[in-house]
Structure formats: C-alpha cells, structure tokens
Amino acid sequence: MFKNDELLNLFSSQETPFYYYDLKLLKQTLQSAKKAADKRGFHVHYALKANFNDRLLSVIQAMGFGADCVSGNEVQKSIDTGFSADQITFAGVGKSDKEIVTALKHRIFAFNVESIQELEVINELAGQHGERANISLRINPNVDANTHHYITTGLDENKFGVPNSELEKAAAVIKGCEHIDLIGLHFHVGSQITDMSVFKSLCVKVNEWKSWFEDRGTYIKVINVGGGLGVDYRDPDGNPVADFEAYFDVFDKFLERNAQQEVHFELGRALVAQCGTLVSRVLYTKSGSKKNFLILDAGMTELMRPALYQAYHKIEKIGGDGSEKELNYDVVGPICESSDSFGKEVLLPVSKRGDLIAIRTAGAYGEVMASNYNLRNEIRYLYSE
Numbered sequence: 001m002f003k004n005d006e007l008l009n010l011f012s013s014q015e016t017p018f019y020y021y022d023l024k025l026l027k028q029t030l031q032s033a034k035k036a037a038d039k040r041g042f043h044v045h046y047a048l049k050a051n052f053n054d055r056l057l058s059v060i061q062a063m064g065f066g067a068d069c070v071s072g073n074e075v076q077k078s079i080d081t082g083f084s085a086d087q088i089t090f091a092g093v094g095k096s097d098k099e100i101v102t103a104l105k106h107r108i109f110a111f112n113v114e115s116i117q118e119l120e121v122i123n124e125l126a127g128q129h130g131e132r133a134n135i136s137l138r139i140n141p142n143v144d145a146n147t148h149h150y151i152t153t154g155l156d157e158n159k160f161g162v163p164n165s166e167l168e169k170a171a172a173v174i175k176g177c178e179h180i181d182l183i184g185l186h187f188h189v190g191s192q193i194t195d196m197s198v199f200k201s202l203c204v205k206v207n208e209w210k211s212w213f214e215d216r217g218t219y220i221k222v223i224n225v226g227g228g229l230g231v232d233y234r235d236p237d238g239n240p241v242a243d244f245e246a247y248f249d250v251f252d253k254f255l256e257r258n259a260q261q262e263v264h265f266e267l268g269r270a271l272v273a274q275c276g277t278l279v280s281r282v283l284y285t286k287s288g289s290k291k292n293f294l295i296l297d298a299g300m301t302e303l304m305r306p307a308l309y310q311a312y313h314k315i316e317k318i319g320g321d322g323s324e325k326e327l328n329y330d331v332v333g334p335i336c337e338s339s340d341s342f343g344k345e346v347l348l349p350v351s352k353r354g355d356l357i358a359i360r361t362a363g364a365y366g367e368v369m370a371s372n373y374n375l376r377n378e379i380r381y382l383y384s385e
C-alpha cells in the first residue's frame with residue numbers, strides 16, 4: 001500500500017510527523033463490523049478511548065454505532081458528535097461526581113458500575129438531580145486474556161469490576177436504591193485478543209453469572225461483553241479488516257439468552273487501528289560499531305505504544321520499488337528517553353535523511369495517548385477518502 005506513488009506524492013509535500021487516516025478503509029471496517037453485528041441483532045458501542053479524532057468520530061456516528069465512554073468529557077463529546085444518548089455507556093473505576101452528573105443529565109443508556117460505593121454515589125446524585133440511572137454491574141470474570149499484562153483487565157488481581165465476593169451485597173444494595181435500575185451485567189477481559197477461545201471462556205462465565213442473578217430473581221436485560229478484539233499488527237495489508245464474523249459468531253453460539261435479552265459490545269481497536277498510520281521523516285542516520293540508527297522526527301510523544309508496552313508496529317519506508325539494498329536499523333525518535341524507540345533491528349531499504357517512514361496500525365491508542373513532553377508540536381493530520 002505504501003509503495004503507491006500517489007501516496008508518496010501526497011505525503012512528500014507535508015510537514016512531518018502526522019497521522020494519516022484512510023477513511024475508506026475505516027468505512028470498510030465499520031461496514032464489515034456492522035453487517036456481522038446486525039445479522040445477529042447485536043449492539044456495538046464504539047470505545048472512544050481508542051481514538052476520539054473528530055473526523056473519525058463523525059464517520060463512526062453516521063454508521064449508527066453507539067458510544068462507550070470512560071470520562072465525562074467523552075460522554076459530552078459523544079453527544080456533541082451526534083451519538084444518541086440512549087446508545088451511550090459510561091464505564092471506569094473512578095467516575096467523579098461531576099462526570100456522573102454530566103452523564104445523568106444526558107440520560108445515557110447505562111453506567112457500567114465498578115464498586116458498591118459507586119452504586120451508592122450514583123443513586124444519591126440521581127436523587128439530588130431528580131434523575132434515574134440505568135446501571136450494568138461490571139463483574140470480573142477471572143478469564144485470562146493471554147495478552148500483554150498491561151492490557152489484561154479481567155483477572156481477580158486487576159482493579160476492575162465489583163469483586164465476586166461482593167456481588168451478593170451489591171445485589172442487595174441495588175434493591176435498596178430508589179434512583180437506579182439494574183438493567184444488565186458488564187464484562188471486559190482485556191484488549192488485543194486474537195485467540196477466539198478467550199471469548200468462548202468469557203461466554204461460559206457470563207452464562208454462569210447471568211444464571212446466578214436470575215436464580216436470585218433479578219432479570220438481566222443487557223449482557224455487555226466489552227471489547228478486546230485484536231488486529232494484525234504484523235500484516236496490516238494482508239489483514240486490514242478484523243474477522244468480525246468469527247468474533248460475533250463465538251458470542252452468538254455460546255452466550256445463553258432469550259429473544260428479549262440484548263447483547264452489547266464495546267469495540268475500540270478493531271474498528272480504528274488499521275486505518276491510521278504515523279508518517280515521519282528520517283532526520284538523521286547514524287552507524288555505530290554494532291548498530292545502524294534511523295532517527296525519526298516522530299517519537300514516543302506521537303505514538304507511545306512501543307515505549308510503554310514494547311508493542312510491535314510494522315515500520316516501512318514509503319516509496320521505492322522494493323529492489324533497494326536492505327539494512328537492519330534501530331528506528332528511534334528524538335525524545336530524551338532511551339525507551340523512545342519504535343523497533344530494533346528492523347530490516348529496511350537503505351535510508352537517508354529526508355526519507356519518509358510509515359509506522360503502521362497506529363489508528364487505535366496512538367493519537368489519543370500522545371503528549372507534548374519535551375514541548376513537542378501539536379499532532380498534525382492528513383486524511384484520504
């Protein structure tokens with residue numbers, strides 16, 4: 001894709017670094033997800049935390065997705081973008097009073113509640129403001145997502161969800177709260193999950209917990225299984241769109257439910273990761289006795305994932321015909337931190353100052369996690385339709 005002369009021409013005149021978003025690929029991805037979900041009657045909320053770029057959000061909203069938010073500002077942004085309030089969920093272990101009130105005023109679809117104390121606070125604030133709140137209880141299913149430990153969330157040792165030992169008490173507290181209605185259960189086991197058996201294990205736990213509540217006379221209308229579907233960071237051109245059919249099929253097959261019970265998802269990465277590329281220029285090349293370095297004008301300030309999680313992103317030189325001699329490079333950024341590296345020993349065509357480099361699959365958790373450490377410039381963008 002990046003050998004394409006048209007793109008090289010488009011990029012050549014641009015100041016770097018910038019995020020390039022391929023909106024055509026975004027639309028294809030969204031259509032594929034929507035089709036697979038609609039076919040099964042599933043509801044998908046886009047997890048804004050993956051990317052809240054305005055252009056992307058308006059495309060996602062126009063396609064009929066709901067929104068999954070983790071802050072009052074994300075709730076407000078969803079509303080401002082046109083997402084309908086009755087398709088907005090609000091999750092997070094530490095919602096402030098102000099954020100809760102914002103969401104109450106907008107009468108969102110549901111709060112995903114993570115502790116007994118939070119239940120009590122939402123009930124109290126709803127009462128004070130003359131509102132009612134729908135809530136889903138987040139249960140920690142203790143399923144190992146087999147992913148990076150920083151993005152595993154569903155184990156007993158993680159901070160997320162109401163501890164299983166407190167669920168009995170939570171159910172009793174809810175019964176005593178006048179201003180909240182329990183509509184469902186919420187689960188999320190982690191992110192960048194490519195092994196479908198993890199989702200099957202999740203379904204087994206969801207079925208158990210749903211029965212547990214139903215046995216106690218609590219009707220569960222909404223089953224929210226979170227997000228987490230992974231993408232192919234190694235081969236973005238071979239697999240530009242995640243296998244939504246296979247993913248939704250697991251839940252369709254293994255979740256026990258009746259025709260009135262709704263299944264909800266909160267997908268972030270799988271919807272936006274592949275449409276984004278961080279485009280950068282080589283500032284300097286440097287060869288030591290052991291290493292060749294490509295020093296880019298983009299760094300961990302633009303894309304933090306490699307520095308923070310040792311995450312792999314495919315690195316490519318833009319342009320060229322593929323016949324050039326190749327060399328192993330450590331591809332690094334300009335920031336004053338040793339962890340500011342995009343990849344070690346990356347085989348690339350011999351490169352020189354001014355060459356353009358693409359860091360692929362950067363549409364999710366890229367731009368949103370950027371910082372202006374070292375007083376870096378604001379992020380720039382380029383879009384293609």
Ligand code: LLP
Nearest residue numbers: 047188191192227228229266267268269365
């Ligand atoms: N729902 C909940 C409750 C979540 O915590 C998350 C992600 C999602 C949905 C969306 O998950 P997704 O479909 O995107 O996997 N910054 C990390 C990823 C952190 C994910 C946090 N939670 C990264 O760059 O890999």
